[in-house]
Amino acid sequence: MDEKVKVADRGKTLEDLKQTDADLRLPSVVEPAHFPIETLAPEARQQTPAVGQRATRPDGRLHGLGQTKYIDDITFPNMLHAKIKRAGIAAALIKSIDTSEAEKMPGVMAVLTGNEIPVNSFGPSYQDQPVLAYERVFHAGDGVAAVAALTEQIAVEALDKIKVEYEPIEAVFDPMLAMQEDAPKVHPPHDNVYATKAIKKGDVEKGFAEADKIFEGRFSTQMIEHVPLEPHASIAEWDGNGRVTLWSSLGRITLGRADISRTLNMPINKIRIVGTVVGGNFGGKNEITTEPVLALLSKKTGRPVKMIYSREEEFIASTTRHPFIMDYKTGVMNDGRIVARKVRLVLDGGAYCSWSETTLGKACILSAGPYNIDNLHVEAFCTYTNKTMAGAMRGFGAPQVCFAYESHMDDIAHDLGIDPLEIRMLNAFEEGSLSPTGQVLQSVVVKESLQTAAERFGWKEFSK
Amino acid sequence: MVMRAFDLVSAETADQAVALLAEHGSEAMILAGGTDMLVDLKHDKHRPAVVVDISRAGDLKGIEITDEGLRIGALVTHTEIMKSPIVQENFPAMVHAAHTIGAVQTRNLGTLGGNLVTCVPSMDSGPTLMALDAEVAVAGPDGRRRMTLDEFFVGPRKTTLKENELLVDILIPKKNVGKPVDFLKFGLRKGQALALVNAASSFWVDWDKNAFVEPRISLGAVAPTVIRVPEAEAYLDGREITPDATAEAARLAVEAAKPISDFRASAEYRRDLIAVLTRRTLENAYDLAKAKR
Amino acid sequence: MTDVSMTVNGEERTASVPPETTLLTVLRENFFLTGSKLGCDVGDCGACTVLVDGIPVNACLMLAGQAEGRDIVTIEGLANQDGMHPLQQAFENLASLQCGFCGPGVIISAKALLEENPDPSVDDIRDALSGNLCRCTGYTKMIEAVQDAARIMRGESADEAA
Numbered sequence: 001m002d003e004k005v006k007v008a009d010r011g012k013t014l015e016d017l018k019q020t021d022a023d024l025r026l027p028s029v030v031e032p033a034h035f036p037i038e039t040l041a042p043e044a045r046q047q048t049p050a051v052g053q054r055a056t057r058p059d060g061r062l063h064g065l066g067q068t069k070y071i072d073d074i075t076f077p078n079m080l081h082a083k084i085k086r087a088g089i090a091a092a093l094i095k096s097i098d099t100s101e102a103e104k105m106p107g108v109m110a111v112l113t114g115n116e117i118p119v120n121s122f123g124p125s126y127q128d129q130p131v132l133a134y135e136r137v138f139h140a141g142d143g144v145a146a147v148a149a150l151t152e153q154i155a156v157e158a159l160d161k162i163k164v165e166y167e168p169i170e171a172v173f174d175p176m177l178a179m180q181e182d183a184p185k186v187h188p189p190h191d192n193v194y195a196t197k198a199i200k201k202g203d204v205e206k207g208f209a210e211a212d213k214i215f216e217g218r219f220s221t222q223m224i225e226h227v228p229l230e231p232h233a234s235i236a237e238w239d240g241n242g243r244v245t246l247w248s249s250l251g252r253i254t255l256g257r258a259d260i261s262r263t264l265n266m267p268i269n270k271i272r273i274v275g276t277v278v279g280g281n282f283g284g285k286n287e288i289t290t291e292p293v294l295a296l297l298s299k300k301t302g303r304p305v306k307m308i309y310s311r312e313e314e315f316i317a318s319t320t321r322h323p324f325i326m327d328y329k330t331g332v333m334n335d336g337r338i339v340a341r342k343v344r345l346v347l348d349g350g351a352y353c354s355w356s357e358t359t360l361g362k363a364c365i366l367s368a369g370p371y372n373i374d375n376l377h378v379e380a381f382c383t384y385t386n387k388t389m390a391g392a393m394r395g396f397g398a399p400q401v402c403f404a405y406e407s408h409m410d411d412i413a414h415d416l417g418i419d420p421l422e423i424r425m426l427n428a429f430e431e432g433s434l435s436p437t438g439q440v441l442q443s444v445v446v447k448e449s450l451q452t453a454a455e456r457f458g459w460k461e462f463s464k
Numbered sequence: 465m466v467m468r469a470f471d472l473v474s475a476e477t478a479d480q481a482v483a484l485l486a487e488h489g490s491e492a493m494i495l496a497g498g499t500d501m502l503v504d505l506k507h508d509k510h511r512p513a514v515v516v517d518i519s520r521a522g523d524l525k526g527i528e529i530t531d532e533g534l535r536i537g538a539l540v541t542h543t544e545i546m547k548s549p550i551v552q553e554n555f556p557a558m559v560h561a562a563h564t565i566g567a568v569q570t571r572n573l574g575t576l577g578g579n580l581v582t583c584v585p586s587m588d589s590g591p592t593l594m595a596l597d598a599e600v601a602v603a604g605p606d607g608r609r610r611m612t613l614d615e616f617f618v619g620p621r622k623t624t625l626k627e628n629e630l631l632v633d634i635l636i637p638k639k640n641v642g643k644p645v646d647f648l649k650f651g652l653r654k655g656q657a658l659a660l661v662n663a664a665s666s667f668w669v670d671w672d673k674n675a676f677v678e679p680r681i682s683l684g685a686v687a688p689t690v691i692r693v694p695e696a697e698a699y700l701d702g703r704e705i706t707p708d709a710t711a712e713a714a715r716l717a718v719e720a721a722k723p724i725s726d727f728r729a730s731a732e733y734r735r736d737l738i739a740v741l742t743r744r745t746l747e748n749a750y751d752l753a754k755a756k757r
Numbered sequence: 758m759t760d761v762s763m764t765v766n767g768e769e770r771t772a773s774v775p776p777e778t779t780l781l782t783v784l785r786e787n788f789f790l791t792g793s794k795l796g797c798d799v800g801d802c803g804a805c806t807v808l809v810d811g812i813p814v815n816a817c818l819m820l821a822g823q824a825e826g827r828d829i830v831t832i833e834g835l836a837n838q839d840g841m842h843p844l845q846q847a848f849e850n851l852a853s854l855q856c857g858f859c860g861p862g863v864i865i866s867a868k869a870l871l872e873e874n875p876d877p878s879v880d881d882i883r884d885a886l887s888g889n890l891c892r893c894t895g896y897t898k899m900i901e902a903v904q905d906a907a908r909i910m911r912g913e914s915a916d917e918a919a
Contacts, residue, residue, distance in 0.1 A: 056852050063857025064845040064864060066792020066832030073791035152466045153777075229796045229804055229858040229892055279794075279858030280892045310465050311797045465798065472759055472776035472822045498818045502779070503799045515776070519823050543812070567888025568866060569815045570800050655887025656801060 059277065070279050071233035071249050072308050079235070080109055082297055082307040083155035084132075084143040084290065085162050086317065090386040091171035091184070092137045094164060097145055101161040107154035110300040111162070112146045112293060118265035124255065124287050126194065128187060129352040129389070131263055131292045137166065138186060139351035139386050141316030146290075148297040148305045171386035175325060175348035178383045186351060186384035194349065195357050195382040197364045199436050207340025207375030211331025215412050219328065219404035223348070224321035226393055230279020231309035232318055236294035238302070242266075244295045247274045251285040263292040283392035284318055287354065319391030322359055322382075323348040324400040326367070328408045331375075336416055336423040343367045345380035345401070347390070354391030356382045363397030368436050369405035370446045371427040376436055419463060421454050467505045474517045478603050478632050481518045485628045486605050488514040494630060495519070496539055499566065499574040500582040524577070524632060527551060533638040538577025538631045542566070542589075545576060555636075556752075557647040557664060561592045564649045567656050577631045580616070583623045583689065584658075590617070590690035591664035592647045594682040596640045604629040617689035643668060643678075644756060646748035648741045652728065659685045660729040661737040663717075665745035669705065669753045676700040681713065681746075686721035686738055693720045696742070705750055714742040759822045765790065766834030772821070780824045781805045781816035784831060792832035792861045796890070803889035806862035807831050813869040815888075832861035835868065843909040844868055847902040855893035863889045867903045875911055877903070 062068045099111040114120050114134025121127040133142040145162045149155035170184040177183055178192040186192055208214055234248040244264070250256045253273040261268040278285060290307050297305045309318065324347055331340035345363055349356040364380045413423040428446040435441055454460070472495075475481035485492050491513035495501050498519075504510055518524060524539040527548045534554065536545070542562040545551050551558050565571055565579070565588045579589045580600065594613045601610050605628055616623050625631060645666035651657030667679035679700040681693040696716035703709050723734035759778070762771040765788055772787040784790045784807065793816055796804030800815040807816045808830040835842035844864050847853070854860040863886060870877055870885035877885070882900050891899070908914065 056849055057854070059857065060849040060852055060854055061841075061845075063854040063860045064848040065836055065841065066790075066861040068857050069791070070794070070858065072795060073785075153469070153775075156466055157468070227892055229802060229856070229890065230794070231796075278856060280856045282892065308795070311799065312465070467777040467779075469775060470777055472820060474822070495820070495823075498820070498823070499800055499815075502818050502820070505777075506798055515820075517820070517823055566800070567803070568869075568885055569803055569806055569813050569888040570818070572812045572814050573800075573818055655884070656890075 068277050070230050071235060071247055071276055071306070072230075074235060074247055074276070075306075076235065076237065076304040079304040079306055080148040080150065080297070080301060081152040081155050082146055082148045082290070082294055082305050083152065083159055084293065084307070084313070084317075085145045085147075085159040085164070086140065086313070087133060087137040087142040087144050087164070087166075088140055089137055089166055089168060090140050090173070091186070092166035092168045094133065094135055094137060094144065095167055096163075096165045097134075098163040098165075099145055101163070102145075102147060102158040105149075105154065105158050105161065107150040108147055108158045109150065109303065110148045110297050111158070112148075112296055112300070113144070116296060117263060117292060119263050122259045122263050122288060122292075123353055124259075124355055125357045126353040127262075129354070139388055141313070141388050142351070143290075143293070143317065146293045146297060148301055148303075173385050173387060175323070175346050175383045175385055178385050179346065179381060186386055192384045193381050194353055194384060195360050197360050197378075197380045199364055199376065199378040201373075201377075201436055201438075202340075202375035204340050204342050204375045204377040208329075208331040208342075211339050212334045213416070214329065214331050215408065215415065216327070216329045217404075217408050217411055219324075219326045219407055221321075221324045221400045221403060223323045223350075223388070223390065224393065225315050225318070226280070226282040226284035226320070227314065228278075228280030228282060228284060231311060231314045232285060232289050233306070233308045234289075234291050234294055235304055235306040236291065236298040237304040238295060238298040243270045243272065244298065245272045245274065246291050246295065247276055248291055249278050249281075249285055250275060250288060250291070251278055251281045252287070255286075256288045256291065259288045260291050260295065263288075264295060282394050283355075283396075286392045287319070289318065316388055319354050319389050319393070320350065321393040322356065322390035322397065322400065324363070324397070324404070326401065326404040328404060330408060330412060332412055332416070334416065336413070336418045336426050338371055338373050338427050340375040341368055341373050341377075343376075343378040343380075343401075345378070347380065347382040347397070348385055348387070349382045350385060350387045350389035352384075352389040353382075354389050355396070356390065358392065359390075359397040362395075363401050365435065365437055366398050367401040367405065369402070369409070370429045371405075371424075372429060372433055373427075373436075378436065421450060421459055421463075424450055465506045465508070467502070468508065468511055470505075470512050471514045472517055473514060475521050477521050477523050478518075478630060481516055481521060481630050482603050482605060482628070484514075484516045485630065488516075490627050492516050496578045497541065497574040499570045500578060518630070529641065531638070532635055534636040534641050536576055536634045536636075538633055539575050540577075541573065541575055542571035542579075543568075546571070554642050555592070555596070555645060557592050557645045558589075561588050561647040561649070561662075561664070564588050564651070564659075564662075576634060580613070580634070581623060581625060581631050583617055583619075583621050585620055585687060585689055586659040586662065586685035587690060588647075588649055588659060588662055588684070591662055591682040591684045592645055593634065593636070594690055594692055595645055595664040595666040595680040596636045596643060597680065599635045599637070601632045601635065602629050603632045608632065610635070613690070614692060619688045640666075642756070644749045644753040646745040646752060648745050648748070650737050650741060658728065661685050661723070661734050661741055663738065663741035663745050665742065665749050667700070667746075667749060667753075669750070669757075670702075671757065673704060675702055675704050676709075677702070679713075681717055681742060683717060683721055683738060683742070686723040686734060691721070693717045693742075695720050710743050710746040713746060714739040717742040761821045761825050763824050763826060764828045766830060774821050776820070776822060778821045779817055780807070780809075780819040780821050780829070783821040783824075784816060784829070790831045790833050794858055794861060796858065796862075801890065802859070803862040803866065804859050806865045806889065808865060808869060811869070811872070813866050813888075830865070832865060835864065842868070843906040844871070844903065847906040847909070848899070851898050851902045851905065853895055853898040853902040855895055859889055859891045859895075863891065863899055867899075867906070870903070871907055871910060875907060877907060879904075
């Protein structure tokens, strides 16, 4: 590429831009002894013309130098450390919470319970999740009280002194049981099934009647935690002007502001969120967690308050990937052509809705796979159980159904004695195919991708 | 999670550590590599008032051949075992076993003694040592006592070590130095995985009869502790080395084991693994014997 | 309180900390070397990896008192006024880190490997990094970066197309 090419409208050459970038990229951080002053000029980040240029990550250098500041690397004068007491019981009514012993401890600056939160509920779709459980516990990872103390150790010891009296109630853990009429309700008076979706295309019964063979299979997937290497973390500082600033590992800060504004019952313009570099999100940091708690602890104490999830909390008190139970029934002709498919998905949403609705929608649309099926009926249900909530995680339900329809496909191919690649080539989408919801698909390369992949990993030789 | 408060005292020798244990009684706990102990403290499983750090006790270190056999100090790390020329020469299986523990960082900290004292059923150092009739020496206020690993292991995370005692070293008896032994582990990934099943087999060969002599088979993660399989050993002793014999020993090993189903694997899957690993360790040990002949 | 003194990145550092303080906490909170991260706190993830007397260990699994008198190298000790460590340069060039949280630990583990083995195979690198978890799926580019850095450190030129 001609390096001297003029960049549109600015009269600058690429060289100029490189120089500007290099000038700006001189490191300027707190510990001057620990990084190079004279940098080896990096490949400038070429904003434009960019096509065909090799790019590096603009944040890569600081990551490698250990200079990137994640939440836990930030500290403020007078900062307090918060910890949350977890219920440890899946379903219970809370009879009483006694924080008096904890409050008396030297070094404990404030204790917070759910009744002190102006609007004690949040959630991206339904506001069904308490910030801190107060009357009822919905799953074992629910927070029931929070402590802000001079050190993390004092905060942990204070949690021991908070006495919570529970009246255990019947819990439900199996999504299939939770769907039954007489199942214990996780959020009474509401039904456990809180979201449904259906897709109908053609006449599935007619399709089954015409099919040479019918295959049925049940597939299930497990709950998966995102395990970002950086646990959820935030710092809150409530200032004298009645504004709160939150440094947070939250991935969706605008949505977070709205949720925090709602829970704190204060105007959104009083809430500022500083989104720091996030140490791994994968969908698990798409909604608020402790931010309102920290804001209120900061308000109570007049000091900044930090909280980092422990790895255990990351597993029990953050969202996870939905476990699915997937029933597939497929009618095929002897040559392998799929003529009808019925799919029933049951999503185990855990204790709260979180991003279940989005997951449900995507899972439904994708559940038939990238295959032309004229007669299709998909029905899907999302149900509460007294478990850690499931929410957004990469793919929003797509990986689960993919596991099911491709396993099902292999079963069918095996039974019909057709090569697994061939049965996919026979049924796969083409340019202009209709998706299950009627979308005309463009730029479809399923068959080409399959062919290329098969050639590259030597499918023919392997399958001999 | 942050640890609760405790006092830290350091022992420079085993005797000092025993004296410190005597002084602080049940309030005290020993800290060596810390890869299990500090994790337990972070999870608030114990609340010792005093932690006795023995990581600088020189007499608990070292790998050497003595009149009694191969002595390995309790503080020897898994990395040190892997790098020891003595171990490499005599027991490649021990090098392999050490290599399957944790990952580089934890192998650099974690000690052989700690692995044995923590006594989880899936410990990777246990089967090879047990197949070599290794003994441990324990120091207490009344002096030292020796026992075999059979006697030392009691149950999951439970040994015969008393509150005021310290594991000092591990001894592979002289007669077994150089005895062909093989260790295999099956975990779900190569690094940082606990064994679903691990196994070690050792025996001498009577070359005139091509027969097993003093066979030992040891299994991990299939019972409350690492176990030996006397039924299979008795079956093999003096028997000609044939594929049928190893297959039968593997079957007897499956019968003797009591694997459980947990989130890592089902009991059924573990039983399959026992058969395969037992057979393969016997075959590999035989290959080793032939190579050494 | 326990008084500890140790060499950190070539400098004598001292601190007075509660006995239950880990090496990681001293480094981060007393010496303000926040490059080493707390990821799992139990020695599984390797984000806290530092060199103690030249060998990589989990700083979360060592008490500050156990590090008394020892020589510690953290990620902050790799670059100097003249430039970055070849590993840091290679990790930047090849964009081997995404969120970056595992990066300091990975680079420290790789440094320990290259000091012992200047020409490691891919399997050697995998083994050396097996105690460092990355969740953004970056191992392939990390391995390439370690190979590149190894070539540079051996005085060969890095093959960027690797």
